[in-house]
Every structure is written in structure tokens, then in C-alpha cells.
Amino acid sequence: MRTLIAEDDEPVGRALRDVLSANGYAVTLVHRGADVLLRHAEAQVILLDLGLPDIDGLEVLRKLRRVDDVVVIVLTCRDDERSVVLALRLGADDYLVKPVRLAELLARMEASVRRYRHAELDGTGYSAGGLQIDFGLRQVTVDGSVIHLTPTEFDVLAVLARRAGTAVSREVIQDEIWGDAFLTKSNALDVHLHQLRMKLGKPVITTIRGFGYRLEP
Template identity: 55%
Template sequence: MEVLIVEDDDAMASALAAGVATAGHAASRVARGADALLSHRNFRLILLDLGLPDMDGLEVLRKLRQVTDVPILVLTARDDERSVVLGLRSGADDYLVKPVKLVELLARIEAVTRRAGRSSGVPQHTIVLDDLDIDLDRRVASKAGAPLPLTATEFELLALLARHAGSVVTREQILDALWGDAFLASSRSLDVHLTGLRAKLQKPGFIINVRGVGYRVEAAAP
């Protein structure tokens, strides 16, 4: 499993990397929160320190939770109750206070990844919503049996919203999934592709704008 270690202390980062390697995991390390936000997509678990040099770790945690569901385990020297509560409420899957024994760290990693695996479900290959048929393997979509002339980005946008039908997908999640960085990508690009997708779907009320948050597909499976 690929593990991202977000830790500015060189000695601690080396110890963590060596520790997770004993369990067969591949570890990479970044020292800044900004680097974690740029590289998180390549990893299946994140070990996050809160005392980072460029931004507070809790802010990094909140931003990561806007765009990814991968397990995040906070590993920090902050042991006060307020920090623990804030960390868990901000989206951490677990909270460990330094120093931590290797056996406990590995056990916590196994526990959070096991929970994540149970909740991930079976991969979808086709999504059917109302008169839409979205083939995720062939990357084609049709409406009432007629192929839709979607661009690659329009298809990705439709597939993302359809996977979460009935739930809100935030603008940050969309930007991160389609352009690779929710915090640098242009929101204007999303607006243009969304307009094009709606025009080709010709389904008023299908993609609902949730003001200030994101978008939701409102449809029921047949």
C-alpha cells in the first residue's frame, strides 16, 4: 500500500518510513502541507503531522477531506483534548500522539484501511439513471439508446456526478478529480464544461446547483 507521510521533522519522517516499510508498505514523504495537497492522489493512506511549517495541519486535513476519502491518520505531539476533538471532527480517521509504538501504529493503519475497504463497495461498470446509460469501462454515455457526443471531460464530469447520485459533490471534489488540483484549477473551466454537459443532456433539473457547495444529480435508477 502506498503511504504518504506528511512530516517536517527529518528524523521522525525516516523512522515512520522505516516502520511502515516493515509491514510491506511503500512510503513517500513531504514536509509541507501544500505538497500534501498536490500529491495526495497517488496514495491510499496519509499519515499527517499537525505542526507543519507552511500551514496548520488541521487546515491541511480539512482541505484534504474536501477532495479525498482515503484514510487519514493524524500523528502529532498535540495531546490536549481540544486538538484531538478538532482533528477527529475535521475528518481524521484516527488520532495518535507522539511518541507512538510501532506495533500500535501498524495496528491503527490496518484498522483504518480495513474500515475503508469495507465501505468502498464493489466497483461499478455501468450506471443507469432515468433514460441515461453510462458505460464506465468504454467511457461512453447514451440517452434513450442514442449516444451522447460528450467530450472526455464532460464524460468524466457526468460519471462523477452519477456515481454520487442523490448526494452533493463539492466543486473542490470535482476540480480535484478532473484537473488534479482543486486548489489551483480554474473554477471557470468547470463552469464551461458543466454548461456544455447540460446542453447535450437536455434534461432540465437533472444536475442541480447547490449554492455555495457544489452539484447533485437528482435521478432514480429504473
């Protein structure tokens, strides 16, 4: 199981990494919240300390849940009720207070991963209102005519199509395509969306002011 450990205490982080590696886990150890936001796509489960030096762990969790539903287990010294409740409300799958017994940690990780289900629509294609998308062929047609999109334009459309009818944040789109939703300041997404709308010729992409976009089913 690919595991990302975010722990600012280096000896604790190394100890966790070594014991999980010895139990068959593929472990990456990072020390900053920014590293979690950059590398979360590599992991099946994240062990998240709250006392990170650059970004508070709760804020990392808040941002992470806007773009990914990877399993996140908070592993921290904070045992106050407010932190526990807030972390769970923000989307943590579990909350463990240090020090934790190895057997319990492994059991909680395995149980959380079993519960994990990545929600997405049919992976082969999308069809609605004259718009047809073949994800495998990377082909788009509108009312039977093939629309020639750049690779990035197609990727933007695919992100929206897999969540058709729901609002998708800018961060989700940027994270899935460029992998740096929280670091990029580029207007690349705006440019690609403008071109995409022009080529589709249909008002199927709605702007959700202050949040993101929705593909109308």
C-alpha cells in the first residue's frame, strides 16, 4: 500500500517509515504541508500530523479534500475535542493520538482503505445533449461532427464530464491536469476553457462564480 507520511518530527517520521516499510508498505516521508499537496496523488493513504511547520495540518486537510478523496488518517499529539471534531468534519477518515500502538495503526489503515471507494462515472465515455466523449479514443463529437481539441482541452473536458451535473472546483481541475492546484498562479485554465467553449459551440459549461465550473448534463 502506497503511504505518504507527513511528520515534522524527523525521528518520529523515520520510525514510522521504517516500521511500515518492514510491514510491506511503500512509504514516502515528507515534513511539510506543501509536500502533501504536491504528492498526494502518489498515495493510497496519508498519515497526517497536524503540527507541520509551514501549513497547519487542518488547513492541509481542508485543501486536500477539495481535490482528492484519498484516505487520510490524522496522527497527532493534539487530543483536544475541538481538533478531533474539526478534523473529522473536514474529511479525515480516522484520528489517532500519539503515541499509538503499531497493531492499532495498521488495523485502522487497513479498515479505512477497505471503506474507500473512488466515485466516478462510467470510464468509457459520456453522451448527453449531442455531446459525445470517448475517453479511450480521446475523441469528442458534437451533433455528429468531430471536434478537434488539444490534449489539454480534452483533459479539462474529461474532468468535467466525469462529474457531469456537479460543480467542480478550479483546484480539482488544476490538480488533476497540472498537479499543482495550490501553487500555480497561471491563467492557463481560463485560456483552455475559453477555447474549449468556442470549439464546442454549445453553452454546456457553466461558470460557478468564485468556485469553478459545471458540465450541464
